[in-house]
Amino acid sequence: MKRAFLSNGKPQKIDTLLMLNTFKILAVTLLGLYLALGLLIYLLQERLIFLPEDLSSDFAYSFDADFDEHFITMDDGAIINALHFTQSQSKGLIVYFHGNAGNLARWGEVVYPFVELGYEVFIVDYRGYGKSSGKRTQKRMLSDADAIYNYAGQLESEENIILFGRSLGSAFASHLAGKNNPKKLILETPFYSLKDVAKDVIPIYPTRYLLKYNFKNYVSLKTCQVPISIFHGTDDEVVDYSSGKRLFESVSDKEAQFFTIEGGHHNDLSSFPSYWESMRTVLEYE
Numbered sequence: 001m002k003r004a005f006l007s008n009g010k011p012q013k014i015d016t017l018l019m020l021n022t023f024k025i026l027a028v029t030l031l032g033l034y035l036a037l038g039l040l041i042y043l044l045q046e047r048l049i050f051l052p053e054d055l056s057s058d059f060a061y062s063f064d065a066d067f068d069e070h071f072i073t074m075d076d077g078a079i080i081n082a083l084h085f086t087q088s089q090s091k092g093l094i095v096y097f098h099g100n101a102g103n104l105a106r107w108g109e110v111v112y113p114f115v116e117l118g119y120e121v122f123i124v125d126y127r128g129y130g131k132s133s134g135k136r137t138q139k140r141m142l143s144d145a146d147a148i149y150n151y152a153g154q155l156e157s158e159e160n161i162i163l164f165g166r167s168l169g170s171a172f173a174s175h176l177a178g179k180n181n182p183k184k185l186i187l188e189t190p191f192y193s194l195k196d197v198a199k200d201v202i203p204i205y206p207t208r209y210l211l212k213y214n215f216k217n218y219v220s221l222k223t224c225q226v227p228i229s230i231f232h233g234t235d236d237e238v239v240d241y242s243s244g245k246r247l248f249e250s251v252s253d254k255e256a257q258f259f260t261i262e263g264g265h266h267n268d269l270s271s272f273p274s275y276w277e278s279m280r281t282v283l284e285y286e
Contacts, residue, residue: 049168049194049213050136051101052129059131063108065115071131072124072151074144078134082124082148083108084155085115091283092183093156095149095176096123097169099267103130113270117283119162122152138213145172149180159183162283165190167239167266171215177228178220184227186282189266191239192218192246218250228256229282231275233264257282 061069061083070082083104094114098107104125111121126141127134134140152161161182165173170190177185191197193216221228228251232244241260248258259278261269269275 045210045212046136049100050126050128052126053101053103053106055103055105055130057131059105061105061108063112065112067108070151072147074134074140074147076134076140078127078140078144079132080124080127080134080144080148081131082122082151085111085121085123087115087118087120089118090120090156090160091118092160092162093120093122093152094162094164095152095173095182096121096164097145097166097172098123098125099167099169105130110270113276114283117280119283120156122148122155124148138215142172142175145175148172149176162186164188167191168215170217171220174217174220174224175215177226178223182226184229184282185224186229186231186279187217187244187247188231188269189233189236189239189244190217190230190247191215191243192250196243196246197239217247221247221251221254224251224254226255228254229259229278230256231259231261231269231278233261233266233269235263236266238266 061067063083063085066086068084068086070084072080072082074080081104085108094111096107096111096114098110104123107123107125111123114121125132127136127144134144149161158181162184163173163177163182164186165171166188167190170187171194173185173187174190176182194214195211195216198211230244230248232239232241234241236244245258248256259275261272261275264272264275
């Protein structure tokens, strides 16, 4: 073992070279792990963002409300499956973009309360969800939203269409509200941008470079000219309350309102009476 001596001649057991080599090995190992995990996140991000559940093409939906099933063909040949919950006397049509998990077998039940309030609801499954097909990219999904809106316009006049975006769906509803003139826009648990959400989940990574999908609701809403209503729970564990609040602040110069659901999480806002009290007001229910 190498020895170093102090000025008083006493030996000091120090192996500086060994310490430096150990530090270098540790630093290189940590950097390698950091880069490897970053690459894994980049490659697997679709599985983290989108949580679809498939349905067989012959699956028969069953709901306690009148509905029609639709199939919309996109420009690239992808098929988008949709459900249209109908009314004999309708207060308007809600075009509903759902969250990132499941399929229409589940989401069809989620929209029951809006049907009970007298509204028709047109809700779709994204590419790769349920019976819908097609390869996903951000550009294609936004283009799908345009086609869906045009299709809905054949069912109801634009002045009677309400856009509704929940969580991931807020990206498509905001996109459409920024370039069309529906009656109003409702967003539930929306994000400022997808990068904003990713920063909370993986704060040690430069998410702007990792994300292939970075829906920017705050950009879409810059050109929105219709009333905006945002609902967010204070205890949201998926999209932080601050992200929804930040989105609202970005449109504070517009006709916008923000509804705070105290104690609300990401998937339970509809269980709060305050949510429905505010929602009925927004929908101008009589």
